[in-house]
Structure formats: C-alpha cells, structure tokens
Ligand SMILES: Nc1ncnc2c1ncn2[C@@H]1O[C@H](COP(=O)(O)OP(=O)(O)O)[C@@H](O)[C@H]1O
C-alpha cells in the first residue's frame with residue numbers, strides 16, 4: 001500500500017461556540033494532516049475539543065478561522081450541501097452511541113449511504129448484505145437497532161461506515177460504550193480495515209489497546225495539540241498480529 005498521500009489537512013483552525021453564558025473557544029489554532037492508510041488516535045481530557053475537531057475535519061461543522069482541505073479540496077469554503085455530498089461519498093462515521101436509524105433494520109441502515117448516492121436498490125441491498133456478512137451479522141440483517149446488542153449495533157455502524165469504500169473513517173470514542181471483549185473486536189475491525197483497504201482511521205479514544213495500534217497519537221488539551229507521538233509499534237510497523 002502506498003502511504004503518505006494527504007487525505008485531510010487543517011491549517012490554523014479556530015472554533016468558537018456562542019453559548020448563553022460565555023463564548024467557548026473550543027479550538028485554538030490547530031494544524032493537522034491525516035495520511036492515507038494511517039490510524040491516528042486523538043487523546044485528551046473531556047471538553048478539550050476532540051469532537052469539535054472531528055466535526056470540522058469532516059465538514060459536519062465549519063471553523064471560524066483557518067482552512068480545512070479534504071483530498072485537496074477546500075471544504076471549509078463549501079456550502080452545507082456540497083459538504084454533505086462529500087461526506088456521504090468519501091467518509092465513514094462511527095460514534096460512541098452508534099447513531100443508527102432506529103426505524104430501519106440493520107441491512108437498511110447499511111444500504112442507506114448507497115441509496116443516497118443513487119445506487120439501484122437491488123445492488124445496494126446486495127452490497128449491504130455482503131458487508132454485513134463480512135462483519136458476521138448475516139443472521140441479524142432484519143433486526144432493528146433496539147433488538148441488537150451494543151457490539152452488534154457498533155458492527156452495523158462500521159458496516160455503514162465502510163460500505164461506500166470511504167477514504168477516511170472518523171470514529172468518536174467507538175469503544176466507549178462497549179464491554180472489554182466487544183470493544184476489542186471493534187478495534188480489530190478498524191485496524192484491519194486501515195491495513196487492508198488503506199482507509200485512514202482517525203479515532204478519538206481513551207482505549208489503550210487502540211492507541212497501541214495507532215501509527216500516531218495526537219494529544220490535545222484546551223483546544224490545542226500539545227504533543228504528537230509516532231508509534232513505531234503501530235499498524236504500519238508490519239504484521240504485529242492483532243488478527
Ligand atoms: N454546540 C456547542 N455549543 C457550545 N459549546 C460547545 C458545543 N459543543 C462543544 N462545546 C464546548 O466546546 C468545548 C469542546 O467540546 P468537545 O469538542 O465536545 O470536547 P471533547 O470531545 O474533547 O470532550 C467544550 O468546552 C464544550 O463544552
């Protein structure tokens with residue numbers, strides 16, 4: 001796999017929130033680059049701006065100052081519609097609490113991004129089933145989210161995130177709500193994904209089992225990057241056998 005291509009880049013990012021009491025300066029000058037195929041872990045205390053940064057990098061939100069590029073395009077100057085389109089086509093998302101659509105079955109949740117980009121329903125269904133099979137969920141295709149365990153819901157969320165072959169997966173504390181064993185399964189999935197498909201995985205996490213496999217660990221505090229660590233034991237270091 002070729003490494004080194006820049007997928008996402010942020011230059012001089014500042015983000016303010018107008019809250020009713022006083023404005024919050026959530027990001028205070030963040031510069032960051034994310035490369036193809038890497039696992040970048042983001043670590044830092046609660047409230048330091050991790051989710052805000054993911055939201056800005058992925059174009060869910062826009063910064064007040066600075067520029068964000070995705071695959072060479074400046075997304076910080078795009079309108080919401082353009083950003084949404086880009087997200088749907090090139091990015092996958094995994095959240096702590098899964099964020100599946102409760103009124104849709106597992107397979108319907110997974111085919112949603114495909115239908116959104118205009119794939120014909122039969123092909124979309126086939127592809128969604130295929131991905132769910134890979135994640136060992138064939139027996140749960142027709143289950144609704146509330147009928148699934150936390151780990152199963154997170155696997156459906158990962159299926160939904162990868163069904164479009166994204167260039168990057170943004171994951172916000174993906175193991176935060178899972179028990180140890182299930183959390184490890186999710187970690188294994190994310191690591192293998194980045195290794196096998198060259199997907200960049202940017203993951204906010206406190207889970208040391210996950211940071212261990214990250215190629216770089218970025219430490220944040222009070223809206224800033226305070227340290228960037230290269231992990232020579234990370235997934236790029238070769239087959240160190242997480243499988
Ligand atoms: N929608 C919002 N409105 C006002 N303040 C917010 C909003 N979202 C986050 N914040 C504030 O911005 C700061 C960073 O939040 P966040 O990015 O969620 O941190 P983290 O994910 O590291 O816990 C916190 O002080 C938080 O209270």
Ligand SMILES: [Mg+2]
Nearest residue numbers: 050051052172
């Ligand atoms: Mg957060």
